[in-house]
Amino acid sequence: MKTIVVPVDFSDISNNAMEYAVGLARNTGSSILLFHAYQVPVSMTDVPIVLVSVEDLQKNAESKMAQVKKSVEQATSEAVNVYAETKLGDTVDELENICNHVKPFAVVMGTKGATGLERVFFGSTTLTTIKHLTWPVIVVPPGKNYSTIKxxxxxxxxxxxxxxxxxxxxxxxxxxxxxxxxxxxxxxxxxxxxxxxxxxxxxxxxxxxxxxxxxxxxxxxxxxxxxxxxxxxxxxxxxxxxxxxxxxxxxxxxxxxxxxxxxxxxxxxxxxxx
The missing domain is CATH 3.40.50.620 (HUPs)
Incomplete structure (x- = not known):
């Protein structure tokens, strides 16, 4: 079975890309792998200070991902196989590792992330992903709904x-x-x-x-x-x-x-x- 990998950051933009991926999955008989990478925030002081524990970050990421996975399964009436994975690390590096393992039909991403600032996080992450990832990447503009590709x-x-x-x-x-x-x-x-x-x-x-x-x-x-x-x-x-x-x-x-x-x-x- 083909797999569509969907990096998510829980923003409206990435949620929209995820909805597009769901339509694509239905159309192609693919499964969906939701992926989220999280990093440990560090205070920029003379002595770096970890602001949040890794355990708390992991629990928060896994909790949010479980909610997203459930919403996708409900939206598709469980007609699409949905998997989810969270990783501690750099988004692009971890995404590349997952893609090399599952060999996806495509990676589906949005263009801007949770911050709302121009090309911050998800926007720049998308561009970096395209430069480094050898797998096909579909970039979904904000507000774009999936329609059969003709x-x-x-x-x-x-x-x-x-x-x-x-x-x-x-x-x-x-x-x-x-x-x-x-x-x-x-x-x-x-x-x-x-x-x-x-x-x-x-x-x-x-x-x-x-x-x-x-x-x-x-x-x-x-x-x-x-x-x-x-x-x-x-x-x-x-x-x-x-x-x-x-x-x-x-x-x-x-x-x-x-x-x-x-x-x-x-x-x-x-x-x-x-």
Missing amino acids: RVGFACDFREVVKTTPTHFIKEFVREFNAELHVLNVDWKNSHFKPETPEESVLLHTMLEELNPKYDFIDDANIEAGIEKFAEKNNLDLVITIPKKHKLLEGLFRKSHTKDLVFHSHIPIMCVHE
Whole structure:
């Protein structure tokens, strides 16, 4: 059985991502593994002082997690297998250990955490997770509800496609939902067009041909904004991007980059490494 890992920090944002994951689990017949990492708070003085005992932190984390697990089981009428785990340690490190063990179908996360401050904890944790985790990570914007995935976008720059395109994963994911695949390329007055671009586009088509992809060439000076506008206009349910090649996720969710995208984006982003 496939497993979806859901890191939670008990905030509204992570709860929303968890609800999205529940819908995804139902759709794919997956189980859900809820995960929470906690750390020992230390006073920043000349002599570090542990403010709360490890035992109290553990009890508090396990109590909250038990409540969350119960609420998910009730919401799904126990139709979805739900597991929960809490760990003392760094969120990303412990998450990586769990993923290496369970080999998840995907990790589903929110973009901001319990503090409410821009890119604090869960926002920065999400970005760090994407950079370091080799498993697919789906980033769910605030307020996004799950709906059956029917149209999937793949952001591509037509550069070194054989080396950098996670072809096998894209094929499996699109087939899982019998979805329509859109290959998205953003350019502005052909400024990114290279002599090798036509050959690279042919190679990509050969790799993805059996999925019958549609190719959408978007004319926009801003890659992130161009993809976001296209995705919303054409009702894409999710966009796949390669973190090493694109700054799409950081662009979509960083207030200083594009304010409106933080508050109005409704497109989940799936980050898949090469």
